[in-house]
Amino acid sequence: xxxxxxxxxxSRMMSGIKSKNTKPEVSIRxxxxxxxxxxxxxxxxxxxxxxxxxxKYNAVIFIHGCFWHRHTCRYFRLPQTRPDxxxxxxxxxxxxxxxxxxxxLSHGWRVLIVWECAVRSMNREKSFVLIDLIAxxxxxxxxxxxIDESSCSPTVLATILKASPPNI
Numbered sequence: 001x002x003x004x005x006x007x008x009x010x011s012r013m014m015s016g017i018k019s020k021n022t023k024p025e026v027s028i029r030x031x032x033x034x035x036x037x038x039x040x041x042x043x044x045x046x047x048x049x050x051x052x053x054x055x056k057y058n059a060v061i062f063i064h065g066c067f068w069h070r071h072t073c074r075y076f077r078l079p080q081t082r083p084d085x086x087x088x089x090x091x092x093x094x095x096x097x098x099x100x101x102x103x104x105l106s107h108g109w110r111v112l113i114v115w116e117c118a119v120r121s122m123n124r125e126k127s128f129v130l131i132d133l134i135a136x137x138x139x140x141x142x143x144x145x146x147i148d149e150s151s152c153s154p155t156v157l158a159t160i161l162k163a164s165p166p167n168i
Contacts, residue, residue: 020041020042020051022063022065023119024063024065024114024116024119024120025051025063027119027122027123028051028052028061028063028114028119028130028131028134029041029052031128031131032052032131032134032135035131035135037054037135037138038054038056039052039053039054039061040052040053040055041053046060046104046109047099047100047103047104048062048096048097048100048101048103048104050062050104051063054138057110057138057139058108058109058110059109059110059111059112059137059138060104060109060110060111060112061112061113061114061134062097062111062112062113062114063114063115063116063119064097064113064114064115064116065116066115066116066117067090068090068093069090069093069094069097069115070090070091070093070094071115071116071117071148073115073117073148073149074117075116075117075120078090101113101144105143105144110141110142110143110144111143111144111145112134112137112138112141112144112145112146112147113145113146113147114130114134114146114147115146115147115148115149117148117149118130118147118148118149118151118152120149121149121152122152127152129152130147130152133147133151133152134147
C-alpha cells in the first residue's frame, strides 16, 4: 500500500513524535504525584534514562509506546511502507530495552514497564486501577512487572502483583 502523504510530509510528521514527556508519561506522573509519590525524570545516570525514577522505592518506571517497542496489542501494526526498515528499527528498540532492563535489575533496581495501551485504557474508562496497581507495586511489588491493557482489570490485579519476574 502506498503512503497517503508524500515523503517530506511523512518525515515532518515522524520528527514531531516526542520521546520524552509524552501524554501517557505525563498522565502517569501527575497521578502518582497526586498520591504523594516523588520521583526524578529521565535520569541520565541510569541505563535507558527511565521515565520515572523513585529512589525511595529503588524502582524505575518506563512508559513504552506500543508501536515503538512492539507490544502485542491492537495498537501495534507494522507499516506496509518499508516494512523491512521498520521491523529492523523496532527489533533494535526491543534489544536495547532488554539490555537496559537487565542492567538495571543487575544493579538492584526494580523495573516496571507500563504500556501505552494500559494508559489509554485508564484514560478512556476514567479508572484509577492502573495507578492503584503502580502504587501497590511500588510499595509491595516484586523486582519486575509489565502492565498492559489486559492487566488493568480489578480481577487481574492480585494475580499480577504476585507474578514472578521473567528471565531477562
